[in-house]
Amino acid sequence: MVESHISYISAGSNIGNRLENCQNGITALTKTGISTLKEKSPFYITEPVDYKDQDWFVNAVIKIETMLDPFQLLSRLKSIQQDAGRINDSIRFGPRILDLDIIMYDDIITNLSELIIPHPKMHKRRFVLKPFCDIDPTIVHPVLKMDMQSLLDNLDNKGQRLIQYKCDY
Numbered sequence: 001m002v003e004s005h006i007s008y009i010s011a012g013s014n015i016g017n018r019l020e021n022c023q024n025g026i027t028a029l030t031k032t033g034i035s036t037l038k039e040k041s042p043f044y045i046t047e048p049v050d051y052k053d054q055d056w057f058v059n060a061v062i063k064i065e066t067m068l069d070p071f072q073l074l075s076r077l078k079s080i081q082q083d084a085g086r087i088n089d090s091i092r093f094g095p096r097i098l099d100l101d102i103i104m105y106d107d108i109i110t111n112l113s114e115l116i117i118p119h120p121k122m123h124k125r126r127f128v129l130k131p132f133c134d135i136d137p138t139i140v141h142p143v144l145k146m147d148m149q150s151l152l153d154n155l156d157n158k159g160q161r162l163i164q165y166k167c168d169y
Contacts, residue, residue: 002067008103009062010128015097018058025098026062028080035066041131043165054095061131070105074115107142123151126160
């Protein structure tokens with residue numbers, strides 16, 4: 001029997017129809033049945049971080065149950081991004097048609113050049129923590145040993161504005 005795992009994935013877009021890009025990415029991840037959507041946060045319109053000279057993003061976090069190991073999941077996410085039209089990013093943290101990141105995968109901790117779990121910047125990103133808290137604020141970061149709500153509460157309020165997206169989803 002194949003073992004299943006719980007993973008949290010961040011979805012974001014700031015090119016084209018941002019909401020549709022995120023929705024299509026989520027659908028592509030879960031349509032085969034290898035990964036099942038368990039929960040989805042509301043979508044948010046979010047201020048860019050790091051590289052500021054770009055359009056605001058639409059972001060959400062999903063919880064999936066998957067039979068893929070972390071590297072297979074990463075490969076699947078990259079394939080979905082490529083199918084959506086994402087090419088190599090010319091600007092780090094710059095505009096993107098679709099961004100799918102593994103935020104957490106079970107309680108594993110890995111720090112390899114090709115994959116770092118939990119995501120190394122998640123605890124500094126309101127656009128990750130707020131939607132994560134909408135799903136489950138009690139999940140504990142396996143490295144920092146703090147729950148998601150505490151991480152969100154400890155963020156400074158400089159930048160990182162977000163507005164819940166009013167849509168039918």
